[in-house]
Amino acid sequence: MNQHQNPSSPRRALVIGASMAGLFATALLRKAGWSVDLFERSDVELFGRGAGIVTHRELLDALVESGANIDQLGVAINERIAIDKNDQVIEQLHYPQIVTSWDRLHQLMRATIPGGHHHLRCNLQSVEQSASGVTARFSNGRVEKADLLIAADGYRSVIRDIYMPDVQPIYAGYVIWRGVADESAMPKSARDMIFDKFAFFLPPNNKIIGYPIPGQDHALERGRRRYNWVWYRPVDKETLETMLVDETGAYHPVSIAPPKVRQDLIDEIRRAAKAQLPPSFSDTLMAIPRPFFTPIYDHFSPQMVFGRVALIGDAASVGRPHIGMGVAKAAADAQELANVLRDPSVPVEQALEKFEKHRLDVGLKAVERGRTLGEYLLMPQHADNAPHDPHWEEFHSVHGILKNTASSDFLKAH
Numbered sequence: 001m002n003q004h005q006n007p008s009s010p011r012r013a014l015v016i017g018a019s020m021a022g023l024f025a026t027a028l029l030r031k032a033g034w035s036v037d038l039f040e041r042s043d044v045e046l047f048g049r050g051a052g053i054v055t056h057r058e059l060l061d062a063l064v065e066s067g068a069n070i071d072q073l074g075v076a077i078n079e080r081i082a083i084d085k086n087d088q089v090i091e092q093l094h095y096p097q098i099v100t101s102w103d104r105l106h107q108l109m110r111a112t113i114p115g116g117h118h119h120l121r122c123n124l125q126s127v128e129q130s131a132s133g134v135t136a137r138f139s140n141g142r143v144e145k146a147d148l149l150i151a152a153d154g155y156r157s158v159i160r161d162i163y164m165p166d167v168q169p170i171y172a173g174y175v176i177w178r179g180v181a182d183e184s185a186m187p188k189s190a191r192d193m194i195f196d197k198f199a200f201f202l203p204p205n206n207k208i209i210g211y212p213i214p215g216q217d218h219a220l221e222r223g224r225r226r227y228n229w230v231w232y233r234p235v236d237k238e239t240l241e242t243m244l245v246d247e248t249g250a251y252h253p254v255s256i257a258p259p260k261v262r263q264d265l266i267d268e269i270r271r272a273a274k275a276q277l278p279p280s281f282s283d284t285l286m287a288i289p290r291p292f293f294t295p296i297y298d299h300f301s302p303q304m305v306f307g308r309v310a311l312i313g314d315a316a317s318v319g320r321p322h323i324g325m326g327v328a329k330a331a332a333d334a335q336e337l338a339n340v341l342r343d344p345s346v347p348v349e350q351a352l353e354k355f356e357k358h359r360l361d362v363g364l365k366a367v368e369r370g371r372t373l374g375e376y377l378l379m380p381q382h383a384d385n386a387p388h389d390p391h392w393e394e395f396h397s398v399h400g401i402l403k404n405t406a407s408s409d410f411l412k413a414h
């Protein structure tokens, strides 16, 4: 019998990290009959992380199963378009999808967790396991014991570092510049051209994409929404190091917080946009008060389960954002966990082995597909020289990029 299991008390799980993976795991394990406590190191409720999130069937399923109300989830779009430098449409694809924001998803999922089980200011420091349970120690002195611990602590997971210290994020060789523009601040010409669509501009070795998302207070009314603007740009490692230095000269390893991105870099991206992008995208950038950049990394942990500890979401693996399904993958990890852990007669370790067997391959496929889609940014642009290269056609032609970006179709076999 597990440490906390007796006929009258449910088994207990500790979930570390209260972002998307942690919220889904908490909601779904509760529904599967577990007593769950969620611990987050942040002092305040999470807000404003990331911006646009493209949804997929897998994510919608998990939201509904978690008990979240998805009536007003986001903005429904029907079409993907690619435009040229003069704002002429060069390719169109019918592709209905709901696009939303990280904040909107967080608000919906946060509402599924009762206050008494959601704990801020709890920074996990160490984990110990015995035959009957797991013990978590936090830097504020708190000690918690349970039958199971879920590591939902993100791509720089301290828990993964304990068990798989060699797995580290790998720099992809490019960054994304991004930001959100208020719909009302965009010039009419740009709104008319790209606002209601998932729009792409694809010059060699660069990808510029954009789509509408809910506005302040999750508003969905016309005029109050926002536009999520993203520019993938190759940046070599040495240049990246210089970009990670803020105005005070402090260096930020791995990634830099948006408010710390230097003004000279912002001025440069605005100049480059004016010279290189179609008016709809460059004018939209001018309506973004403070764009920022994020270096792109990926990683894959070949193991997700360590006794009574399971890695989920970004802690387990991160595919580059071309696939646009980090939240969907985190949610599906949590769904699978809840499925295998529903039956109290199955020992935790045995259930987790089944979980890993089902989810490891999905993580690997997501990482591989993200890398394939990222080739466009770094490879010599040989489409004209090799028009019949099937790999190029499938993933890097304009049609291929429209079809495969932010699509979960590659998981259909699962």
Ligand SMILES: Cc1cc2nc3c(=O)[nH]c(=O)nc-3n(C[C@H](O)[C@H](O)[C@H](O)COP(=O)(O)OP(=O)(O)OC[C@H]3O[C@@H](n4cnc5c(N)ncnc54)[C@H](O)[C@@H]3O)c2cc1C
Residues within 6 Å of the ligand: 016, 017, 018, 019, 020, 021, 022, 039, 040, 041, 042, 046, 050, 052, 053, 054, 055, 122, 123, 124, 125, 152, 153, 154, 155, 157, 158, 176, 294, 312, 313, 314, 315, 321, 324, 325, 326, 327, 328, 329, 330, 406
């Ligand atoms: C540029 C970009 C664009 C993206 N676009 C999309 C998209 O369109 N669609 C999509 O589905 N996904 C997208 N993603 C990915 C998505 O944001 C993540 O995959 C998703 O949020 C899952 O994250 P997570 O909950 O696993 O980890 P995180 O969001 O990183 O959360 C980890 C949490 O753990 C907490 N934590 C860390 N260490 C500790 C500790 N020791 N103790 C307690 N708490 C701790 C952190 O504070 C944090 O709150 C994008 C990502 C990027 C970078």
